Amino acid sequence: MFDFKLQRIKNSIRKHFKFLFELGFRFHSAKYQKEHMGYWEVILQSKDLFVQVYNDRGEIMLSIGHAQSKDDVWYGLSVLVYFITKGEHFIGSYDGDLIDKDKQLQRLSNILSKYLDDIRGVVEIKYKGNKENLQKTYLEILDLYRKEYLKSRPTRELQKYVPKRKDSQ
Secondary structure, X not given: OHHHHHHHHHHHHHHHOHHHHHXXXXXXXXXXXXXXXXXXXXXXXXXXXXXXXXEEOOEEEEEEEEOOOOOOOOEEHHHHHHHHOOOOOOOOOOOOOOOOHHHHHHHHHHHHHHHHHHHHHHHHHHXXXXXXXXXXXXXXXXXXXXXXXXHXXXXXXXXHHOOOOHHHO
16 A cells, blocks of 8 residues: 555656656655655655655655765755745745645746756755855744744734744744
8 A cells, every 4th residue: 555655656756856857866765654644755866965855744845955964954945945046035835735746746846947956056065064054044934934824814813823933022
């Protein structure tokens, strides 16, 4: 059962991220965990990058890490795009039907293909010592997600349940 499910997931990734395979990426690992709400993860690898595509509670997301890194640091696609565009392009949560995995994969594929060359450069720089700027960007992204979440709620009453960062009070 799980092998069949993983094979379907890998086939969808192969279809939507065809450009990565054409660039020399290959499947590195894949796992499916029914006991964790159907969490799955597929990692692709090239000589310099790992691309992690994963499903967490219905939303498919993508993170990238340096293939030679020993510290196992992954950066979300949204953080990297925000960093590359100097804050001009914010990728929020997927706002379509979470059941439609093909649309989610296509959205991520389109974004990744547009920014892959820049992402490769940023991850290489980070690997050589530019962690601080990406960590700062990550905190900015968290703040934007918090604000997006608050805007999407129908009542101000719910805002009290969203924790504020200490440096934004």
